[in-house]
Structure formats: C-alpha cells, structure tokens
Amino acid sequence: MSAPDLELTGPVPSPAHRPLHQELVVTLYGLYGAGGMLPVSALVAMLADLGVDGQAARSTISRLKAKGILRSRKHDGVAGYTLSPDVLDLFRADDQRIFAPERSKPGDPWSLVVFSVPEAERNRRYELKAELTSLGFGFVAAGVAIAPSTVMGQAMGRLAERGLDGYAEYFSGDYLKSGDIRALVPQWWDLGSLDRQYEDFLEDYAGLADYWERRTAGGGPLPASEHRLAFATYVPLLTLWRKFPYRDPNLPLEYLPEGWKAPRAKQAFLTLHRILCDPAATYAGELLDARN
Template identity: 50%
Template sequence: MVTVPVPPLRHQPLILTIYGLYGRRGGGPLPVSVLIEMLGDLGHDAPGVRSAVSRLKAKGVLNSVKNGGVAKYELSPRSLEMVSEGDERIFAPYRAAAGGPWVLAIFSVPETMRDRRHQLRTELTRLGFGSVSPGVWIAPSGVREGAKRRLAARELAEYVEFFTGDYSAEGDMRARVAQWWDLEELAAQIGEFMQFYGNSLAEWTAEVGEDPEAALAASTPELRRDAFRYYVPMLTLWRRLPYRDPGLPLEYLPEDWQGPEARRIFFGVHRLIAPMAEAHAMALVAKADAAV
C-alpha cells in the first residue's frame, strides 16, 4: 500500500487543480457538493471548502452557473485561459539548449503607477524571468509567447517591450544565471517536492506495475481514491516549478541540480496514476448527477 503524503497546501490551489483536471472535460461545472467530497478526500472540511469557493468567486476565478436546477461553479473565461496556458508549461516541458536565444522583457512604468510596477515584477517572476536590472528581465526565448498572453490578460502588456537575441558577452553563464535568478529559492521548492514525492515513482511502480492501462483496469475503488488523494496534491505542488524554472539550460545550473530528477519522477507518476485519479473524480461527479 502506497503511503499518501500530505504537503501543506491550502484549499484554493487544490480547487484550481481540480478544475484544471476535471472541470474542463467530462466534469464541466462542478457543484459545491462534489468539491466538498473531493476536498474531503484530501483532508479538508466542508466549511473551509465553501469559504474558499466564495473567495474564488469574489476574485473572479470561478463563475456560478445554474445547471439542471443545481448551483454549480466553473472557471471564468480568464481563469480557463490561464489554466490552459499553464498546461503548456506543466505537461509539455521545455528545456533550452546552451547558447540558445533569450528573450528580454523591458518595461517602464510611470512613477504614479507603482502598483503596476509591482504587478509586472510579480508576474515576470512567476513566468520564470530573471532580473538583469530593475526594468530589464530575461528568460529563454521559448517562454515569450506565453508571457505575452499572460501580461495581456493582466492588462500589463502596454508597459512591456520584448526583444529576442543571443548573449554575446564573454564570461561564466552559470555565474550570470545565478545572479539573475534566485536559484536558492527555486532549489528549495524542488527540494520540497522531492521531500514529499522523491520515492513516489518507485512506490507506485511497485504497487501497480509499469502499464497505466493495466493498472486502471485492475484497480479497485479504494486504489483509485488513493491515486486521487496522491495525484491532486502532487500536481498542485509541482505546477509552480515549471514557471519558476523557465527551462534554463542544465549547463548553466549547479551540478547537483535536482530539477531533471524531479521532472522524471513527476511525469512517471503522472503517467501511472492520473487515469486512476480521474476515474475516481468522474465517479464522484456521476454520483452527484444521479442524485439530482
């Protein structure tokens, strides 16, 4: 039996993960009762779930809809776009090659709009950009289009100009990258993931084998529930990392960098247990629909 880790995660990011996984396809808009049952599987009580849903609705992340006479919630169009964009970073990982092109994001914000300046810095950091100087930020060129879409959605695009090119100066790029990015913080986030999930691929392979189709076919309801309880928090913890690390070339990172091993583990476990987790989630949705 696989032991299910319990990373310290709040209601809201877990709810966003659930909607990203199950609220866009077969689940559609989800009633609060389903969210309560799903978050209950993850160890959270009903009042906390209701409060988190209310906050997400107030922020414009979720919209309420009537479906079959039942009040349900779905991702707002803006949130749906952001979740879809996130999939590009999470499930189609990009790793730049040494010597490849970079994108510069250069911004200038009037002094009277300091809040916009703070928003820009926050968004660029979340998108994986490093800071060369206060108004000049850098990332591998592969993140450019996603960054442009995100800043446009945040109504920040008018303050930023993007330029793509090569870095031609002499010097140690590993030292430059360590100067531009907070690698210690990123390493700590990777270390947190490894603390909870470093043995996950070996444990799940020992439990269900290496064939996800066979594992799903042979799974019991209890095993599918365990897969759900395991997968949703794991993905929630993981999804921050492909943003904070924008695919920096491994040659420019410390020699003991754990990123590639964390990525191997995540995608290996994702392949094995995501189908079982989805089967559990869709069974909860079907049960709620049948009760209406």
C-alpha cells in the first residue's frame, strides 16, 4: 500500500487478512481498558475508526457478552463493559512472547508432551491438541508433541488451567539419532503455512513500516493530526501479530528453510510498534476522555 493510499483511505490490512471484529475488541480492552471499564460509546467510536460500523460493533459486543468475554458494568451512571479477568490476564501474559520471544539454539533440549485421551472424551483430545498447537508445539506422532524447552513451563500451566494435565506427561530430552534434524522439522510443524502467514503480514505492513519511518525520520513526535491514523494502523497490527509468537515455535534459524520470513516480519512489527504505540494511545485516551 502506497503512502498516498494511506492518507486517503487509512492503513488497514487487505480484506483477506483483516482481524475479526471480536479480536479487535479484545485488543482494545487489553491496550486501553486498563483493567477497567470502556464505555459503550467509546468502544463503538474506536471500532468506527477501525472500519467497523455501529451496527456491526454492537452485534460484536453482544456476542462477546453472551460468551462471557465481556461483562456489563456501570460507573457513575455510564454503561459499559469490562473484559473477563481470564482473557485480560492472557492478553497481558503475551508481552514476553510478543516483544522478546526466546529463540532456542541448536543443541538445546526439547520439550515433549506425551498424551492419551480416552475415545469417549475425544472432545478433550481435540482441545488438548489445540492448546498445544497454540503454544507452538509440533507433533512427532499421534499423542507426542514437541517444542523447544523454552515453552514447557507455559504449556504445563496452560494445560493445568484447562483441566487437561491429567491426560499428559511431560519430558525434556535430546535428539540422539544421527542425521539432519532440519529435514525432520517440516514433518513436525507446518512451516509452509506459517511462512505464508508471515508473507501476508509483510504484504500488509512492510511498506507501512517504511512509510512511517520516513514520516519520523527527523526524530520528532508525530503531529496530532496523524494520531487517528496511527491508532487505525496500530490496533490491527497488534491484533494480527499477537498470534505469531504462539504459532511460531521459535526454532533455531539453522533448522528453518532458506528465506524464512519471520525475521523480516518481526522487524516490521517492532518498527511500527516503536513509532505508533504512543500516538495511538494518545488518540484512544482522547476518545475516552470525551465520553467520560
């Protein structure tokens, strides 16, 4: 997307990559809810700046309320919602993996989760596999999941919270068979799909990172007139990026295909975060002040 397009239409992902409305709401609460309430009018106004019309915004809020993700609350006579504490805690726990993920090194031990779920509880088996996948695990065989050792603590905690640890045993170990482990990694993880997702991200945001770097080349802050644009760029950016540190197991680069796009995508994200985070927060604060 070119700079003139940005100024005319606002920098949003292509329709194929755009975050779901519900995902945007969770991001807004995680960023600007401060653990408290967002007035309905402020939430609807923020979503409008993200390209979500009023009717769609209210439908999304209703669905999230029905699921227990949003909870009704009034403060000084103003109606609003708070984010479920569990969801808010998960959002805040993302910070380490989003901004400073730990990449494993060749020779580091592997984490193994060996699990067995009775056929009568197949839904729990699906849930367990989904949780492990969301934490970056691959699968060596049926009932055997593998990941770098850096994620084992979080995996054990997540499965315990979900009541799934009774089906699993946890191990740490080395790969002892001779041969090139790089040839095995694509069998355990769907690296092709993940690389295409990074490519989609770069398609939307690499040009934006260059654009905003040029806009701030002098080192000064963004003018207030661009805070709304910063907000409309930053919220979808973070919403999309939050998924990658979990999908990506952060394997050693030596184990990954040539031309792996994750480092370029991460650089684009960090560039945009550095430039846009504060002005986006300033704009969101102005919307909240106007409705409190």
